[in-house]
Amino acid sequence: MHLFYTPEISAKDEFYFLNEEESKHAIRVLRLQENAEIQLTDGVGGWFTCKIIQAESKKCKLQILTYQANYQQRNYRLHLALAPTKNIDRMEWLIEKATEIGLDTFTPIISARSERRELKTERLEKIAISAMKQSFSAYKPIINSTIKFDDFIDQHKNKEVLIAHCLDSKKEFVGKIIKPNQDYIILIGPEGDFSELEINKAVKNGAKEISLGSQRLRTETAGLMAVAEINILNR
């Protein structure tokens, strides 16, 4: 199976031309020929099975055979809001793994103790697309630009928000708090953790405090652990 990401495709299309880069990949790299079947996704659940009808390496023409909306849709939506690590490789790894396991939205947040206060999202976007294709998924996580912690909390007041931190407090395991088939936002702090002020602000706004276990996890490991746990609890 060969999956291509074509965000501008429409459910009504009968034919579709791959762009120059994708055409080259299909014809020159994968060496696909006329009548070969390939899959396209728009990254928001649309799944198209197509046949190559003109195998041209600059403008490959496809006939769309079938279209399916909400392809293999998960029963929950997950938004991970995480203070990016100093080392950018760790963020890239997180985005790849979280996309494979299941993530809808990623927002880099700037917290009081954040050492990294900006994050270029172009490369993370590419990694998300590549992980989506690799895992034959029809869902590309939305990667937002960075936002300050306080602003993020203000913008998500009536949502189900879970905040993971290392301070002593009444924390619960995720499995004790969440219900299946529901949407959650998970907040993960920077290397030095959220400040008490930040935790208090989140809790005042309705966030629930969670524990991801007794072990001490790096920021990106905590993020992935949360993504994995929500996935497991929704089976």
Next chain:
Amino acid sequence: MHLFYTPEISAKDEFYFLNEEESKHAIRVLRLQENAEIQLTDGVGGWFTCKIIQAESKKCKLQILTYQANYQQRNYRLHLALAPTKNIDRMEWLIEKATEIGLDTFTPIISARSERRELKTERLEKIAISAMKQSFSAYKPIINSTIKFDDFIDQHKNKEVLIAHCLDSKKEFVGKIIKPNQDYIILIGPEGDFSELEINKAVKNGAKEISLGSQRLRTETAGLMAVAEINILNR
């Protein structure tokens, strides 16, 4: 808190000399001085609280104040046997993350469809030590040398073995099969999956077939997902 890995320390020691590398790290890099407190672990559960009594950068002398065996011991032991990925970086990530979350033993296995048929473990060993220190754990995973799949199965006949694969068969979710407080071995195949022959051999020898969810995961993501799931189920 500063944690050092000192595998040759004994529970009976009253004093201890850090080796040259660790001494340099303590005195030159961390700039610790006399009377500073540091922690040592032997990597097998021993946890030593020590005081620097001679802050020498080639041979730092410590007085051992307290010793605790089985420090923060988990209630299960987990052995991950996984066919290494072509890309070695993916193995390094897996070892780091699995060590943070909780892993006792890692064995690289050579399966029928393995593209990588050998794996140098020296660097993985270093990564495991670094992750153990980073997460203030007293347990360093044992990293075995590579072994053929068939030999591994023959050597683990009377153990609780779970095999993850992508073929259609009667698979169960890990949560439906495992009991808390028990030891498990998890088998994860190479990029092209285990062969049917291998799966049959494992099952004939008592292995249970597991599913890690409906999403398609890379080898190292599957390994980490299994490590996370067993950890969550043992809370």
